[in-house]
Amino acid sequence: MESPSKATTMDCPESLKSSATSRRSLLLGGASFAAWAYLPKFARAADGRDPRLVVVILRGALDGLATVAPVGDPDYAGLHGSIALTPDGPHAALMLDSFFALHPAMPEFARMYREKHAAIIHAVATPYRDRSHFDGQDVLESGFAGPGRVQSGWLNRALEALPRGDRVTTALAVGPTTPLVLRGAAPTVGWAPVALPQAADDTAMRLVELYSHRDPALASALSQGLQLDKSAQGDDMKPKPGTNGAGAMRLVARGAAKLMAADDGPRIAALAFDGWDTHANEGGPVGRLAQLLSGLDGALAEFEQGLGERWRDTVIVVATEFGRTAHINGTEGTDHGTGTVALLAGGAIKGGRVISDWPGLKPANLYQARDLAPTTDLRAALKGVLHDHLGLGERVLADNVFPDSAAAKPMKGLVG
Amino acid sequence: MRTFNIAAATLKGNPMARDSQAALVALNRFGLGARGGASGDFVNAASDPRGFVKAELDRPNGALLEAPGLQSTPALAQEVFAYQLEQKQAREAAAKSGTATPPPEANPAPSAADDKMQRRNLSLDRMAMEMSPKESAKEPAKASAENANAAMTPADAMQPNAQKPPQSPLNVIQKTFRAEALARLQRASLVDCGFTERLVVFWSNHFCISANKGGLARMWAGSFEREAIRPHVLGRFADMLKAVEQHPAMLFFLDNQQSLGPDSRAGQNRNRGLNENLAREIMELHTLGVGGGYSQDDVTSLARIITGWTFAGRQGKLGTPGVFVFNANAHEPGPQRLLGQLYEDNGVAQGEAALGFIARHPSTAKFVATKFARHFVSDDPPPALVARLRDVFSKTDGDLKALAIALLDSDEAWQAPPTKLRSPYEFVVATGRLLSQMPQDPSRYLGGLNLLGQPLWSPAGPNGFADTNAAWAAPEGMKLRLDISAQVASRLADNVDPRDLLELAVADAASPETRRTIERAESRQQALALLLMSPEFQRR
Numbered sequence: 001m002e003s004p005s006k007a008t009t010m011d012c013p014e015s016l017k018s019s020a021t022s023r024r025s026l027l028l029g030g031a032s033f034a035a036w037a038y039l040p041k042f043a044r045a046a047d048g049r050d051p052r053l054v055v056v057i058l059r060g061a062l063d064g065l066a067t068v069a070p071v072g073d074p075d076y077a078g079l080h081g082s083i084a085l086t087p088d089g090p091h092a093a094l095m096l097d098s099f100f101a102l103h104p105a106m107p108e109f110a111r112m113y114r115e116k117h118a119a120i121i122h123a124v125a126t127p128y129r130d131r132s133h134f135d136g137q138d139v140l141e142s143g144f145a146g147p148g149r150v151q152s153g154w155l156n157r158a159l160e161a162l163p164r165g166d167r168v169t170t171a172l173a174v175g176p177t178t179p180l181v182l183r184g185a186a187p188t189v190g191w192a193p194v195a196l197p198q199a200a201d202d203t204a205m206r207l208v209e210l211y212s213h214r215d216p217a218l219a220s221a222l223s224q225g226l227q228l229d230k231s232a233q234g235d236d237m238k239p240k241p242g243t244n245g246a247g248a249m250r251l252v253a254r255g256a257a258k259l260m261a262a263d264d265g266p267r268i269a270a271l272a273f274d275g276w277d278t279h280a281n282e283g284g285p286v287g288r289l290a291q292l293l294s295g296l297d298g299a300l301a302e303f304e305q306g307l308g309e310r311w312r313d314t315v316i317v318v319a320t321e322f323g324r325t326a327h328i329n330g331t332e333g334t335d336h337g338t339g340t341v342a343l344l345a346g347g348a349i350k351g352g353r354v355i356s357d358w359p360g361l362k363p364a365n366l367y368q369a370r371d372l373a374p375t376t377d378l379r380a381a382l383k384g385v386l387h388d389h390l391g392l393g394e395r396v397l398a399d400n401v402f403p404d405s406a407a408a409k410p411m412k413g414l415v416g
Numbered sequence: 417m418r419t420f421n422i423a424a425a426t427l428k429g430n431p432m433a434r435d436s437q438a439a440l441v442a443l444n445r446f447g448l449g450a451r452g453g454a455s456g457d458f459v460n461a462a463s464d465p466r467g468f469v470k471a472e473l474d475r476p477n478g479a480l481l482e483a484p485g486l487q488s489t490p491a492l493a494q495e496v497f498a499y500q501l502e503q504k505q506a507r508e509a510a511a512k513s514g515t516a517t518p519p520p521e522a523n524p525a526p527s528a529a530d531d532k533m534q535r536r537n538l539s540l541d542r543m544a545m546e547m548s549p550k551e552s553a554k555e556p557a558k559a560s561a562e563n564a565n566a567a568m569t570p571a572d573a574m575q576p577n578a579q580k581p582p583q584s585p586l587n588v589i590q591k592t593f594r595a596e597a598l599a600r601l602q603r604a605s606l607v608d609c610g611f612t613e614r615l616v617v618f619w620s621n622h623f624c625i626s627a628n629k630g631g632l633a634r635m636w637a638g639s640f641e642r643e644a645i646r647p648h649v650l651g652r653f654a655d656m657l658k659a660v661e662q663h664p665a666m667l668f669f670l671d672n673q674q675s676l677g678p679d680s681r682a683g684q685n686r687n688r689g690l691n692e693n694l695a696r697e698i699m700e701l702h703t704l705g706v707g708g709g710y711s712q713d714d715v716t717s718l719a720r721i722i723t724g725w726t727f728a729g730r731q732g733k734l735g736t737p738g739v740f741v742f743n744a745n746a747h748e749p750g751p752q753r754l755l756g757q758l759y760e761d762n763g764v765a766q767g768e769a770a771l772g773f774i775a776r777h778p779s780t781a782k783f784v785a786t787k788f789a790r791h792f793v794s795d796d797p798p799p800a801l802v803a804r805l806r807d808v809f810s811k812t813d814g815d816l817k818a819l820a821i822a823l824l825d826s827d828e829a830w831q832a833p834p835t836k837l838r839s840p841y842e843f844v845v846a847t848g849r850l851l852s853q854m855p856q857d858p859s860r861y862l863g864g865l866n867l868l869g870q871p872l873w874s875p876a877g878p879n880g881f882a883d884t885n886a887a888w889a890a891p892e893g894m895k896l897r898l899d900i901s902a903q904v905a906s907r908l909a910d911n912v913d914p915r916d917l918l919e920l921a922v923a924d925a926a927s928p929e930t931r932r933t934i935e936r937a938e939s940r941q942q943a944l945a946l947l948l949m950s951p952e953f954q955r956r
Binding site: 059060061132133134137150180200202203204206207209210211213214215217218221222223224225226227274275276277279 | 889893894902941
């Protein structure tokens with residue numbers, strides 16, 4: 001055929017017809033949002049507390065050592081090499097205490113930390129000890145001790161234990177996917193910025209890389225196609241929400257916060273952000289990870305602003321499936337590792353602290369001589385939040401929400 | 417480029433040999449791709465690649481497609497004629513009552529509107545924007561108990577989501593087209609290897625019509641393939657040629673119902689004459705090929721010979737509406753000389769004899785053999801293979817089953833590196849098969865084909881869709897394939913493990929780079945999108 005037609009006739013992909021709440025939502029790549037469909041009964045409790053909980057999943061494995069850098073550890077700078085953060089210089093990391101420094105792309109989180117509404121748990125990990133993203137995300141989100149249990153997530157099972165109140169009535173379209181953490185028997189509603197009109201840049205980059213090794217003709221065609229597409233969108237220097245993870249994160253968070261701020265809006269929600277798998281050109285104080293962290297920082301700020309006075313009773317937990325190697329690799333990035341950070345933010349958090357049983361970065365202290373060794377079980381932190389913030393009992397937490405986790409006692413004093 | 421080392425034992429059909437590269441050839445070059453789940457397609461193909469492909473050829477009537485609700489061409493004609501009459505009356509009534517525009521349902525959506533839209537170069541973004549309801553964000557939630565969990569049940573994954581924009585009801589032409597498309601897609605999703613379906617697609621494209629020609633063409637696109645192509649894909653070329661050129665859909669598509677013998681009674685009465693369109697395409701595209709030894713005089717002769725080949729219209733003057741008829745009144749009287757042969761005027765038999773001769777012409781054998789090898793093997797197929805296929809075609813009097821077997825028996829067809837890109841149709845069908853989807857609604861598939869430039873049964877011209885790599889491995893095409901793969905993955909990846917799918921579709925024929933890329937993807941969604949875009953899945 002001489003001129004393949006790119007047009008649509010009377011049939012369009014259904015995915016584009018449906019659940020598209022706005023032009024904006026269609027531009028959002030790599031992010032999703034879903035929420036519990038009921039207002040918990042305790043929202044009307046006598047003490048006036050009306051807790052809100054947001055779980056943010058960072059898919060791809062966040063480099064905890066780059067996010068909250070142990071600049072006081074004598075081995076850190078050598079291991080993280082060219083991308084290590086420093087407490088001084090043009091893009092100085094933000095000192096949290098005398099030992100840990102926050103990535104400079106996160107000034108909002110730093111402010112919350114100073115205001116004691118943000119905390120960090122360091123050298124933390126789920127019970128998963130291998131290095132597959134899929135399996136690691138399964139463990140993180142399912143709450144089971146091992147991979148392969150993908151029928152329901154821990155947050156959904158926690159909701160089952162809550163007294164069910166009125167149905168959420170805020171307008172929510174039902175999106176096609178829900179993060180595993182919120183999947184299960186307890187009814188949820190999703191919001192729809194998951195109708196991706198375009199593949200994420202990161203996926204395209206990986207495919208170009210594969211083609212460059214295996215199929216140069218397709219590599220050339222796809223690269224040109226991606227370039228054409230950028231030009232067609234106009235100014236290709238300016239970050240676009242759809243192609244820029246940071247913009248997308250802010251927009252999803254803004255929408256979610258607006259929904260959750262309403263009197264009859266959802267109280268418990270989960271978001272997932274993609275793109276944290278920084279194998280190459282991770283960047284230090286500026287660069288790829290910095291952009292992502294800036295987006296996350298912006299998302300947290302959007303929640304704070306959008307929730308208004310509800311922020312006081314809010315907890316946001318940010319977690320990832322595992323960490324990355326302590327030593328940078330040969331492509332200025334980091335490979336799959338083990339220990340990492342979890343971030344807590346919100347007015348209900350007893351913040352201003354880095355909670356860590358620091359294992360040290362000496363070769364002998366690294367997990368399998370390559371990763372930050374995990375000294376805290378992430379489940380203990382999550383159980384602590386569910387216990388103190390939502391009032392779930394230790395028994396249900398150990399038996400149902402995080403099966404076989406009795407040894408990981410709920411961490412005390414995170415909320416209050 | 418990947419090298420292909422196929423064990424000699426496999427080529428000789430040793431059932432004990434297991435050869436993953438040959439399995440890939442069997443499934444992707446000759447078939448529609450491995451099905452997911454417990455199909456065992458890859459294992460079966462690897463243990464006996466040739467036998468796996470050939471098995472379908474032994475099923476009697478395996479190419480025929482019958483499904484409840486699919487009707488014959490005349491029955492469809494009567495429906496469309498009734499519909500068009502209704503539209504006309506509505507327009508006239510509207511004109512009489514002074515209404516400036518016809519009622520909305522009177523818009524001829526399937527033809528003129530489609531043509532207009534086809535010419536617009538819509539981007540995905542723009543399309544998405546146009547398709548999205550402007551106010552839906554403010555609509556009250558339909559958060560009923562039934563749909564509250566919709567996001568989590570696998571059965572719903574392929575179904576349309578809640579809160580669809582209101583759409584005007586489909587007219588009979590659109591409904592028929594979708595039903596025909598669905599039947600074809602379901603067949604393609606079900607079959608074991610899919611070689612027979614690939615043959616149907618090949619011949620349907622060789623003898624293509626375009627649904628964009630108008631309401632009748634859209635109405636008949638499916639019945640044309642069912643009636644003129646499928647019965648003959650494992651039969652005789654001459655029989656297919658006759659069935660095609662006498663099918664109302666082809667006569668309408670290439671205007672032969674308008675062609676009148678200048679000296680026929682109708683030609684004299686109306687002072688009108690020949691339309692050479694069909695005659696030219698028969699020789700140029702369907703049989704001899706460009707440079708196949710025919711002249712302009714031959715075109716004109718054939719056009720005269722097939723004057724009177726038409727179909728009965730709405731009023732049924734010539735017969736049951738929608739059936740092929742020979743209209744002697746429109747037929748050019750007298751003998752005609754074509755390609756050096758003299759054809760006496762014995763009515764419809766004059767044209768049938770001419771087609772029979774053309775079907776057996778050496779140029780036809782060469783043209784068909786070349787296209788056949790180009791479709792399955794490579795853009796520049798090995799000359800020895802083409803020559804062998806040509807000889808088989810000639811010696812067997814155009815036995816298309818023998819042609820297919822000769823292709824499968826050749827070493828070249830198994831050893832050629834996978835340089836061809838799956839066509840959009842092969843890609844979307846293979847994707848659905850791997851993800852164990854049984855289409856219940858053709859919309860996603862049709863939408864994907866439209867975007868990728870291969871709208872079903874609607875090529876831009878009578879030469880059909882291109883069959884070369886350059887047409888499909890184009891920059892925008894690859895970008896759109898990636899977008900579609902990402903969309904599919906965002907809907908369907910939650911309940912699959914892409915690493916398992918890689919084993920089902922490619923197994924140890926996967927390159928280390930592809931395997932690593934999928935294993936290292938940062939999410940299931942990304943891994944599935946990359947698998948669908950991998951060279952092993954895209955090339956054949």
